[in-house]
Amino acid sequence: MSTSTPPPVDPGVFLDDPNREPLELDIEARKGPAVFRWLTVIMEQLIAAILVALIVSVSANVIGRSLLNRSLPWADELARMLFIWLIFLGAAAAFARFEHIAVDFLVRKLQPRGAHLLYMLQNLIITVLMGIVVWGGYLVMSRSTGRTAILGVPWNLINVSLVLCAGFIAAVALWRAWQCVRLIRDPSSPAYRGGH
Numbered sequence: 001m002s003t004s005t006p007p008p009v010d011p012g013v014f015l016d017d018p019n020r021e022p023l024e025l026d027i028e029a030r031k032g033p034a035v036f037r038w039l040t041v042i043m044e045q046l047i048a049a050i051l052v053a054l055i056v057s058v059s060a061n062v063i064g065r066s067l068l069n070r071s072l073p074w075a076d077e078l079a080r081m082l083f084i085w086l087i088f089l090g091a092a093a094a095f096a097r098f099e100h101i102a103v104d105f106l107v108r109k110l111q112p113r114g115a116h117l118l119y120m121l122q123n124l125i126i127t128v129l130m131g132i133v134v135w136g137g138y139l140v141m142s143r144s145t146g147r148t149a150i151l152g153v154p155w156n157l158i159n160v161s162l163v164l165c166a167g168f169i170a171a172v173a174l175w176r177a178w179q180c181v182r183l184i185r186d187p188s189s190p191a192y193r194g195g196h
Contacts, residue, residue, distance in 0.1 A: 017108055019115035022183060023176045025096050036172055040096040043089045043168075050089070054082045077150045081158050088165035095169045113184055120180035123173040130170035137163035 025032035027041055061075035094100050107115045137159060144155045
């Protein structure tokens, strides 16, 4: 007598939220504002290039220390700058693709209007927080006049990563909040069917 095991459950059942679908940017399906889609693709390409440069920089320093018994001081400084850009670009690209960790248990249990109300509140809070980050980054940039010690790179070239990425996140969050308003007011609106 053989017992058959049920087929494995598709993980998409747990990962996909149908209430979130109208708020998503989809590069391949050309869903969402084109400017956000293009900026996301550009950020992802920059992330790949920065990651390669980071690996080369750190590897060069390791090889220099191991084989030449001499470290490359510029490699540490370059790696730090690249890592800062990598963090902020990665955060913005992940936000655009809904790839940040989220606890969505409550949202999944709600009817679409209730879920969109919570998504709207979430995106408005994100917008306010990113506005504070942009303002703080602007203050830091306005007071920063120095350069890095070894490479002589202006600090503002590093600080601007925070401002640009927080500004992008705020813009996407505002778009998502607006989509939520449209969906709450009219659940049959084109936004619900994946329109812009």
